[in-house]
Amino acid sequence: MNTETIQVGALESEAIYILREVVAQFEKPVLLFSGGKDSITLVRLAQKAFYPAKIPFPLLHIDTGHNFPETIEFRDRLVEELGVELLVRQVQDNIDAGKVKEETGKYASRNMLQTETLLDAIEEFGFDACIGGARRDEEKARAKERIFSVRDDFGQWDEKNQRPELFDMLNGRIDLGQNVRVFPISNWTELDVWSYIQQEQIQIPSIYFAHKRATFIRDGLIWSANDEVVYREEQEEVQERWVRFRTVGDMSCTAAVLSDAIDIDTVVDEIRESTISERGARIDDKRSEAAMEKRKQQGYF
Amino acid sequence: MNVVKIATAGSVDDGKSTLIGRILYDTKSLTQDKLEAIREKSRQRGFDYLDFSLATDGLVAEREQGITIDVAHIYFSTPKTSFIIADTPGHIEYTRNMVTGASNSQTSIILVDARNGVVEQTYRHFFINNLLRVKDVIIAVNKMDLVNFSEEKFNQIKGEIAYLAKKSDYQNQHITFIPLSALKGDNVVKPSENTPWYTGETLLSYLENLGDKEEQEELQARFPVQTVIRPKTEEYHDFRGYAGKLYGGDLAVGDVVTVLPSATKSTIKSIQFFDKEYTRAKRGSSVNITLEDDVNVSRGDMLVKTGEEPAVVKQLEATICWMDKTPLQASQKYYIKHGVNDAQAKITELKTVVHTDFSGVQKDPSQLSLNEIGEIRLKVSKPLCVDSYKENKANGAFIIINPKTNTTSGVGFIK
Numbered sequence: 030m031n032t033e034t035i036q037v038g039a040l041e042s043e044a045i046y047i048l049r050e051v052v053a054q055f056e057k058p059v060l061l062f063s064g065g066k067d068s069i070t071l072v073r074l075a076q077k078a079f080y081p082a083k084i085p086f087p088l089l090h091i092d093t094g095h096n097f098p099e100t101i102e103f104r105d106r107l108v109e110e111l112g113v114e115l116l117v118r119q120v121q122d123n124i125d126a127g128k129v130k131e132e133t134g135k136y137a138s139r140n141m142l143q144t145e146t147l148l149d150a151i152e153e154f155g156f157d158a159c160i161g162g163a164r165r166d167e168e169k170a171r172a173k174e175r176i177f178s179v180r181d182d183f184g185q186w187d188e189k190n191q192r193p194e195l196f197d198m199l200n201g202r203i204d205l206g207q208n209v210r211v212f213p214i215s216n217w218t219e220l221d222v223w224s225y226i227q228q229e230q231i232q233i234p235s236i237y238f239a240h241k242r243a244t245f246i247r248d249g250l251i252w253s254a255n256d257e258v259v260y261r262e263e264q265e266e267v268q269e270r271w272v273r274f275r276t277v278g279d280m281s282c283t284a285a286v287l288s289d290a291i292d293i294d295t296v297v298d299e300i301r302e303s304t305i306s307e308r309g310a311r312i313d314d315k316r317s318e319a320a321m322e323k324r325k326q327q328g329y330f
Numbered sequence: 331m332n333v334v335k336i337a338t339a340g341s342v343d344d345g346k347s348t349l350i351g352r353i354l355y356d357t358k359s360l361t362q363d364k365l366e367a368i369r370e371k372s373r374q375r376g377f378d379y380l381d382f383s384l385a386t387d388g389l390v391a392e393r394e395q396g397i398t399i400d401v402a403h404i405y406f407s408t409p410k411t412s413f414i415i416a417d418t419p420g421h422i423e424y425t426r427n428m429v430t431g432a433s434n435s436q437t438s439i440i441l442v443d444a445r446n447g448v449v450e451q452t453y454r455h456f457f458i459n460n461l462l463r464v465k466d467v468i469i470a471v472n473k474m475d476l477v478n479f480s481e482e483k484f485n486q487i488k489g490e491i492a493y494l495a496k497k498s499d500y501q502n503q504h505i506t507f508i509p510l511s512a513l514k515g516d517n518v519v520k521p522s523e524n525t526p527w528y529t530g531e532t533l534l535s536y537l538e539n540l541g542d543k544e545e546q547e548e549l550q551a552r553f554p555v556q557t558v559i560r561p562k563t564e565e566y567h568d569f570r571g572y573a574g575k576l577y578g579g580d581l582a583v584g585d586v587v588t589v590l591p592s593a594t595k596s597t598i599k600s601i602q603f604f605d606k607e608y609t610r611a612k613r614g615s616s617v618n619i620t621l622e623d624d625v626n627v628s629r630g631d632m633l634v635k636t637g638e639e640p641a642v643v644k645q646l647e648a649t650i651c652w653m654d655k656t657p658l659q660a661s662q663k664y665y666i667k668h669g670v671n672d673a674q675a676k677i678t679e680l681k682t683v684v685h686t687d688f689s690g691v692q693k694d695p696s697q698l699s700l701n702e703i704g705e706i707r708l709k710v711s712k713p714l715c716v717d718s719y720k721e722n723k724a725n726g727a728f729i730i731i732n733p734k735t736n737t738t739s740g741v742g743f744i745k
Contacts (some may be wrong), residue, residue, distance in 0.1 A: 034580070035601070035608040037615040039333055045616040046575045049556040050670065053629055077604045080618070081569060082561035165403040172402040179736075192738045193430040193653055197575075198667050198729050202736040216414060218405045306361040 040221055041074065044213040046197065047176060048078040048160070051211050052085055054201035055158040058211075059116070061147075062088040064100035065277040066233055067162030067214065070222050072107065073231050074213060075160075086160075087114035091147050093139040094121045095280040103234040118150045135247075135260055138282040148184045151208055158201070160211045166218045176215050182206035223300050227293045237296065239273045239288045250284035275300075334540050337416045337431035337464075340441030341451040345472050349441065349512035350404055350417055351382015353534060356519035359406035379513070401431055411538045424451070425686065425701035426653040428458050429741060433727070437466040437540055439533075444477045444509070448490040453687040456491065460498045461649065461703070461743065463723065466540060468506045470533060475511040479524040484509045497688050508533050549578025549613065552640065552717070552725045553633040554669045559618060571602065571618040572627055574670075577724040579635070581619070582610040586636045589627050591713040595636055596621040630671035632715045640717045640725060645709045647745040649684070650698070654732060654739035658698040658706075664739065665731040666710055674711035675730065681705040706742070719743035 037045070051058050060075060062068045075084045090104065108115040120142045123129045129142045151159065165172045175191050177199045192200055201209055214222065226233060243254040245265040252259050254267040259281055261267075272285035273296075286305075290296040340346045351368075354360045360368070372381045404415040418424075418431035432438055440455045442448060459467050469491055477483045488507050495505060508517055509525050510533060516522035519534045531539070559571035581587070585598045601608045602618040611617045619633065627633075634640065652658050658677060666675035680698055682691040682705045691705075698704040719726030730740040 032609050034610040034612060035603050035606075035615055035617065036612040037603060037617065039614060042575060042614055042616040046556070049573050049616070053557045053670070078573070078616070079559060080602075080604050081563075081566050081571075082559050166405040169402070172404065193426060193741075195430055195433045195729055195738070195741045196724065196727050197434075198669065198727075200667060200729065200731055200736070200738045202665070202731055204736065216403070216405075218407075218412075220407075221412075304362045306363055 040214070040217050041077075041225070043197070043216065044071075044074045045078040047199065047211065047213040048075050050199050050201065051158050051160060052079070054199070055209070057154065057156050058086040058158040058160060059089045059154070059156045060084075060086055060160045061162075062090050062104070062115070063162075063277065064090070064096070064104045064234060065162070066222055066226060066237065067164065069107070069231060069233055070217075070225060071160065071162045071213060072111070072113075073229060076111065084111065084113050087116050089116045089118070089150060089154075089156075089159075091143045091150065092117050092119050092121075093143055093279045094119060095139055097234070097236050097274070097277060097280055099234045099236045100277055103232075107232075116150070116154070118146050118153075120146045122146075123149070135262075137260055138279055140279045140282050143279075144184070151184070156208060157203065158209045158211055160213065162214055163212050164217050164219070164222070165212075165215050174212060174215065176212055177201055178210045178212070179203060180208050180210060184208075186210075220297070220300050223293075223297045227297050230293075233293075234277065236274045236277065239271050239291050241269050242272050242285065243267050244270045244272060244285060251287065252284055253280065332410070333412045333414065334437060334537060335414045335416070335435040336437045336439060336537065337418055337428070337435035338439045338441070339418060339428050339431070339455040339458075340472075341443070341449060344441040344443050345512045346417060346441055347383030349439075349470065349472065349510075349518065350415060351380070351384075352512045352515055352518050354404070354406055355380070355382065356515060357406055357408055357534065401427055408534070408538055411540075413537065425454065425458065425651060425703070428455065429462065429651050429653070432459060432462045432464050433741065435464065437468065437537070438464045439468045439470050441470050441472050442487055444471050444473045444480075444483055444487070447483070447487050448494075450687055452491075453494065456494055457686040457688060460500050460503065461651075463500050463720065464503070466504045466506070468508060468533070468536065471507065471509045472512050474509045474516060474525065475514050479509070479516075479522075481525075481527040484528075494688060506530070506536060508536065549722055550638040550640075550717075551579030551581050551633075551635050552577040552715075552722065553581060553619065554671065554715075554725075555627055555629055555631045555633065556670050557629055558627065569620070570624075570627075571620050572633065573616070573618050574633075575616045576611055576613055577669075578613055578722055579638075580610055580612045581633070581635070583608075587621070587633045588636045588639055589621075589625055590632045590634060590639065590715040591642045592626065592631070593642075594623075594625045596623040596625050598622075634715075640715045640722075642713045642715050643710075644713050645678075645707065646714075646716065646742075647705070647707050648728070648742035649703060649745070650706050650730070650740050650742040651703045652698045652700060652740045654737060655700050656732065656735075656739070657700070658704070658730075658740065663733065665733055666708070666714075666728050667731060668714045668716065668728040669725065671714060673714060675708050676710075677706050677708045679707040681707065716744050718745055 120139050123146050124131050129145050175194050244251050245254050245267050273288040274285050290299045338346050368384045371384050402417045406413050416431035418427045438459045471487050509528050510517040517532050553574050553576050555572045556574045559573050583598050588595050599620045599622045601611045660677045664675045666673050683695045684691050684703045717725040726744045728742045729738050732739045
């Protein structure tokens with residue numbers, strides 16, 4: 030036995046408390062898993078919250094079909110190791126069925142299309158709580174998000190009529206058909222997540238670390254040229270560069286950053302020094318000043 | 331690293347957003363891309379300065395109207411301390427939003443416009459910070475540049491607040507006064523040459539130092555059980571762990587504990603966190619506890635040290651802040667959520683409505699409306715294990731939920 034006294038870090042303790050409230054208050058929770066660092070952190074927190082029992086809810090991946098292959102590989106290995114259930118729903122299925130229309134052209138992205146597939150999956154499985162890794166420091170609309178955020182049966186966020194959240198009492202009462210989006214790491218910053226990954230020695234997909242990649246530059250951002258899903262015009266010149274990804278979204282809208290950070294320690298140092306925000310490399314947020322808010326009103330995470 | 335949670339309060343145009351923007355800017359917390367976006371937007375709007383409120387007002391309607399509608403959380407850090415600011419709007423539904431912001435903060439910044447001095451809103455802000463027993467309150471006297479950095483004006487405001495503070499029943503509250511200009515940056519992050527008469531700290535340095543003297547009051551251990559962990563696997567066949575977050579005090583292996591409300595006694599067998607066992611858990615920790623005896627414990631029960639039991643009650647007296655457009659009705663049934671525990675509740679008496687300007691109370695009111703504060707009695711459908719809010723904040727507060735709309739309608743502070 031360890032003879033030490035334990036004081037769990039405030040952010041970690043809060044996140045674990047929230048995850049336990051979800052399991053206690055809801056019938057059918059699910060953890061939305063993208064394979065990115067935030068959802069990987071959530072998985073570790075869920076492990077801790079219910080140990081020695083297994084994580085008592087499945088993971089759901091809304092697959093845009095435009096994933097970095099490293100992420101999918103990583104996802105499958107993690108699920109196998111933990112023995113949790115993984116559900117996958119494909120955006121492609123909705124495109125094939127003509128339910129949503131794929132964007133075309135220079136800025137085409139499947140990011141928006143995820144919403145429809147997510148809402149379908151929520152209805153299909155009857156999920157009443159969807160746990161996600163969004164953080165309030167990411168974006169100004171997310172700064173307004175509650176930890177338990179009620180969505181109506183269209184998945185809509187009513188940002189002007191949110192329930193107050195007092196102390197740490199979380200009100201999860203909803204009507205049938207509604208669901209709650211739950212954000213256990215709301216109060217973490219990007220640096221907090223990276224420091225936690227470092228402290229816990231959590232495995233993450235290799236694209237987060239610097240590697241040589243065929244890339245091209247558009248609008249001042251660095252794009253992966255290996256992959257067909259990223260639109261490239263002929264005159265856009267492909268060059269090998271040392272890059273890494275700071276966020277892992279849909280490949281078509283996630284740009285890389287120049288980096289020589291090859292392990293978690295150097296990544297943490299790099300984030301600490303960075304003068305560009307994490308979402309600075311997400312083209313979908315730059316469509317308009319209210320891009321994120323509008324997507325959230327429609328049911329996006 | 332220390333995390334300091336701060337709530338801001340101020341009236342319309344007192345410059346809250348500007349102050350936060352200034353802190354972010356001067357601590358170099360705004361990244362280049364965000365700063366560029368603010369610069370561009372400010373220019374588009376024809377401002378000849380950087381409109382920092384653009385950094386914090388996250389909703390379309392807020393930017394359209396140039397006001398803050400809902401609480402935003404803003405994060406920044408210095409090499410010494412991490413900060414979370416709950417930026418609460420001063421305009422609409424102020425009491426509700428202020429209570430929300432202050433409930434999760436150990437420090438409040440109340441902005442006062444140096445030109446206007448202490449106004450009715452300031453009373454309200456100060457009152458709420460008293461009610462919630464926020465330990466450190468900073469009175470930020472802003473726009474000092476518009477009163478020629480007058481020491482006299484500053485001292486006048488100081489005097490008025492000190493007079494209010496005397497009426498408060500929370501005498502341990504620590505009140506600090508800082509003269510500043512958020513727009514120009516005086517005494518926010520950098521000491522100002524314009525206030526040679528002010529010898530105190532800058533706002534940021536005061537906040538940084540708060541992290542060091544985080545409240546260390548001795549509280550009794552309160553461990554509400556959130557959920558029972560039963561793996562039912564071969565290896566952990568008979569395992570029953572009680573998962574929860576320890577409010578106050580500490581708990582150690584070997585401590586004799588009472589399970590409330592049943593009052594069954596047992597001894598702590600183990601304290602676990604993930605794959606390790608510990609001998610002692612400290613306040614604030616989300617851990618897993620097992621007991622020596624096979625006692626009946628379920629969600630909502632509370633483990634406490636034997637001899638340090640809180641009151642187990644079915645009737646309560648409380649101060650309540652109403653947050654719902656539908657007024658509180660004494661005849662209506664509500665849900666009460668006390669920590670992780672739920673029960674049905676009935677307000678048996680609305681005794682008084684309290685005026686937030688320290689002017690007194692109204693006896694025997696007929697109802698309590700949105701943003702009003704009152705004294706109530708209520709009865710609950712099952713026993714709750716409570717402390718008074720004065721004794722233990724975490725175990726002395728509750729929320730009221732409207733069963734028709736499921737919304738959080740009020741927050742109560744147990745007497």
